[in-house]
Amino acid sequence: MKKSSVVSLALKWTILIIVMLAIYLPLAVIIIYSFSSAKSVGGNFGNLTLSLYSKLFEDAELLDATKNTLLIGLVSSVLATLLGTTAAIGIHYMRRKSRAIVDASSQITIVNTEIVTAMGFYSLMLFLRDTLQLPVNFSMFYLIIAHTVISTPYVILTVSPRLKQLNPNLLEASMDLGASPMRSLITVMLPQLAGAMISGFALAFTLSLDDFVITHVNSYSVGIGTISTYVYTKMKHNIPNQIRALSTIIFTVVLIVLVIYNIVKNKKAKQQSLH
Amino acid sequence: MRKKVKTFRPTAFAFPYLTVTIVFVIVPLLLILVYAFRGADGSFTLNHFKDVFGKGYFSKIIDTVGIAAVSTVICLLIAYPVAFILASSPFNKMAIFALLFIIPMWINFMLRIFALNSLLGIIGIKEGYMAAVIGMVYDFFPYMLLPIYTVLLNMDKSYLEASKDLGANSFKTFTKITLPLSLPGVISGISMMFMPIFSSYAITDTMGGAETSVIGANIATLFDGNADNYGLGSALSFVLLLIVLVVVFLSTSLSGRSAKVKKVGKVS
Numbered sequence: 001m002k003k004s005s006v007v008s009l010a011l012k013w014t015i016l017i018i019v020m021l022a023i024y025l026p027l028a029v030i031i032i033y034s035f036s037s038a039k040s041v042g043g044n045f046g047n048l049t050l051s052l053y054s055k056l057f058e059d060a061e062l063l064d065a066t067k068n069t070l071l072i073g074l075v076s077s078v079l080a081t082l083l084g085t086t087a088a089i090g091i092h093y094m095r096r097k098s099r100a101i102v103d104a105s106s107q108i109t110i111v112n113t114e115i116v117t118a119m120g121f122y123s124l125m126l127f128l129r130d131t132l133q134l135p136v137n138f139s140m141f142y143l144i145i146a147h148t149v150i151s152t153p154y155v156i157l158t159v160s161p162r163l164k165q166l167n168p169n170l171l172e173a174s175m176d177l178g179a180s181p182m183r184s185l186i187t188v189m190l191p192q193l194a195g196a197m198i199s200g201f202a203l204a205f206t207l208s209l210d211d212f213v214i215t216h217v218n219s220y221s222v223g224i225g226t227i228s229t230y231v232y233t234k235m236k237h238n239i240p241n242q243i244r245a246l247s248t249i250i251f252t253v254v255l256i257v258l259v260i261y262n263i264v265k266n267k268k269a270k271q272q273s274l275h
Numbered sequence: 276m277r278k279k280v281k282t283f284r285p286t287a288f289a290f291p292y293l294t295v296t297i298v299f300v301i302v303p304l305l306l307i308l309v310y311a312f313r314g315a316d317g318s319f320t321l322n323h324f325k326d327v328f329g330k331g332y333f334s335k336i337i338d339t340v341g342i343a344a345v346s347t348v349i350c351l352l353i354a355y356p357v358a359f360i361l362a363s364s365p366f367n368k369m370a371i372f373a374l375l376f377i378i379p380m381w382i383n384f385m386l387r388i389f390a391l392n393s394l395l396g397i398i399g400i401k402e403g404y405m406a407a408v409i410g411m412v413y414d415f416f417p418y419m420l421l422p423i424y425t426v427l428l429n430m431d432k433s434y435l436e437a438s439k440d441l442g443a444n445s446f447k448t449f450t451k452i453t454l455p456l457s458l459p460g461v462i463s464g465i466s467m468m469f470m471p472i473f474s475s476y477a478i479t480d481t482m483g484g485a486e487t488s489v490i491g492a493n494i495a496t497l498f499d500g501n502a503d504n505y506g507l508g509s510a511l512s513f514v515l516l517l518i519v520l521v522v523v524f525l526s527t528s529l530s531g532r533s534a535k536v537k538k539v540g541k542v543s
Contacts, residue, residue: 012360019357023379023416026390029397042397083292090289102289105296108304111466111523115474115491116512120303122498123509127306149299152292181285210384213474217495228477231385235481239389247386254381262374 027251034244041244052245059242065230066246069209072140072226076147077204083148084155084204085197089189091156092163106153118217121146125218138222146218147208154207155200162196304516310509323510332493332511336518339490342404342479343472346411347419347465353412354419354464359453362427373424380417385477387414392482407483411472419464426460427453459530466526470519490515 029041034053037046056062091102109117125142128134136142166189174184212228219229231243314320327333360366361373379387391413392406400406434456438448476492490511497508 012363012366015356016360016366019353020375022413023376026387026394026413027379027382029394030390033393040396041393083295086288087292090286090292093284094286094289098286102293105293105300108296108300111470111519113470113473113491113515113519115476115494116307116515116519117300117303118474119494119498119508119512120307121299123306123310124299124303126505145299149295152295156292185285206381212385212477213491213495216477217498227383228385231383231389232477232481235385235389235392243386243389247390250386251382255378258374258378258381259371262371266370 027247030244031248031251034248039241052242055240056242056245056249059240061225062230062240062242062246065225065227068140068224069226069228072143072147072215073205073208076144076208077151077201079144079148080151080155080204081197081201084152084200085159085193087152088156088159088163089185091160106156109150110153114213115217117150118146118214121149121214121218138218138224140224143215143219143224146214147211150211150214151204151207154203155197158200158203159193159196162193166192307509307512307516310506311513313506315506320506323506324514326507327510327514330507332490332507335488335490335493336514338488339473342408342411342487342489343469346408346415346472347468349408350412350415350419350468351461351465354416355423355461358420358423358427358460361424362430367428377417377421380421384414388478388481395482402482402484404483404487407479407487410478410482411468411475414475414478415468415471418467422463422467423457423460426457430456462526462530466522470522473515473518 033041033045035048035050037049037051038044087102087106091099094102121142125136125138128136170192171184171188174188175181179187210228211226212232215224215226216229216232219225225233227246231239234240234243311323312319312321314322357376361376366372388410391410395406395409400409430453434452435448438452439445443451473489474491476489476495479488480492494508494511494515497504497511
């Protein structure tokens with residue numbers, strides 16, 4: 001190896017390691033201090049203890065926020081997957097002009113800045129409740145709708161490319177053999193879309209879990225909290241220590257899920273390349 | 276004989292989604308538009324826009340553009356080299372290694388901000404402008420890295436070899452080939468960070484101290500159950516919408532131009 005390439009390789013490793021440290025040091029500090037009795041992160045470590053984990057399960061507000069986060073995330077991403085997949089199928093069969101219009105409208109929430117989207121949902125509710133005097137109000141249900149609306153375009157973006165790859169002859173063959181269009185769609189097309197639908201669901205779920213602005217704006221009048229709004233509100237005053245335990249659990253779950261997912265994916269890719 | 280369905284066009288499948296989009300996306304935008312130009316008595320007015328410029332909100336928007344630009348540039352300056360290294364050999368064969376840089380994307384962002392804020396506290400960086408910028412860079416880093424990395428990884432390596440064969444040194448190869456070809460990734464990274472910062476008041480409120488804020492915070496408080504400020508909040512939202520349109524227009528025309536460069540490059 002040439003001397004210059006050794007130097008450049010060393011430089012590359014140095015940059016990567018520094019950035020990696022910057023990314024993971026904050027997470028590592030929280031994980032370490034989740035097992036401590038310290039009053040604040042970075043303070044005197046105190047005793048090695050699991051007390052923050054038991055405190056976590058006594059904190060009703062935080063448990064409630066976790067429950068809300070998961071409930072809103074799961075329901076909205078199931079809805080977004082259904083809505084997005086059917087929309088992708090519909091858009092796929094549209095003529096070029098109408099397809100362009102629908103595609104453009106699905107981009108609105110993606111390119112728009114979140115605070116304006118959030119204010120849109122807020123204005124809509126005020127309009128329905130106060131101007132039209134309808135018996136509706138901000139609620140868990142409304143948050144689920146809002147999350148569904150913002151994540152559906154991402155499901156469409158995931159499912160549409162897969163639809164374009166499908167062999168149209170399979171669907172035609174199924175109909176030629178006497179299956180109704182609906183039955184052909186369910187038995188022939190949907191199974192081929194399953195992978196893309198799962199990716200779309202995962203994306204929608206992550207988006208929902210990560211959301212802060214839309215939930216915050218549309219929930220503070222009724223006091224429904226998610227993990228994001230809980231941490232935000234508490235960080236402004238005094239954050240309870242058990243949040244370290246919750247963070248540690250979430251970091252670990254995310255890491256395990258992603259590593260398993262990638263191992264499975266790599267295995268599948270290898271199997272496919274063998275065939 | 277049974278009638279055969281010749282052209283199968285289940286466009287109706289898109290109708291539920293279209294209905295949802297009209298009710299929950301288009302109508303709310305129209306409402307914002309109406310409220311922005313509507314006075315307390317229901318008549319047309321431009322007073323809310325006068326307030327946007329008169330009550331100091333415009334300078335808040337300029338400040339937000341400032342912090343967004345500073346954070347985005349810093350993030351780009353860190354993410355580009357990392358993406359470049361990860362896409363070059365020997366790192367391009369270690370997919371799991373690149374994944375490690377992107378994993379934080381899947382961790383709740385408020386918890387990441389909490390973790391970062393704790394670390395900054397330990398090393399003695401106080402709440403303020405710098406802490407807020409660090410927060411933005413940390414939060415958006417994976418979103419900046421991923422598009423640049425993807426473009427660099429999928430780049431046709433034969434261009435690089437051709438450039439070297441024709442006698443260009445590695446610096447010239449980078450500025451003439453790699454950088455222009457990676458521009459679409461850079462633009463998409465920038466657009467995933469620049470505008471979202473306008474709404475990132477969660478970061479400035481928790482890390483920025485009293486003097487640092489983004490316009491999103493003002494809009495959120497203006498709407499906070501106070502009907503009087505409703506028009507002003509809508510007018511501000513309307514101004515943000517215009518900024519979004521300008522940014523989208525700029526980024527599409529920029530990436531359109533770089534796509535043209537690509538095409539021309541292929542022909543010659």
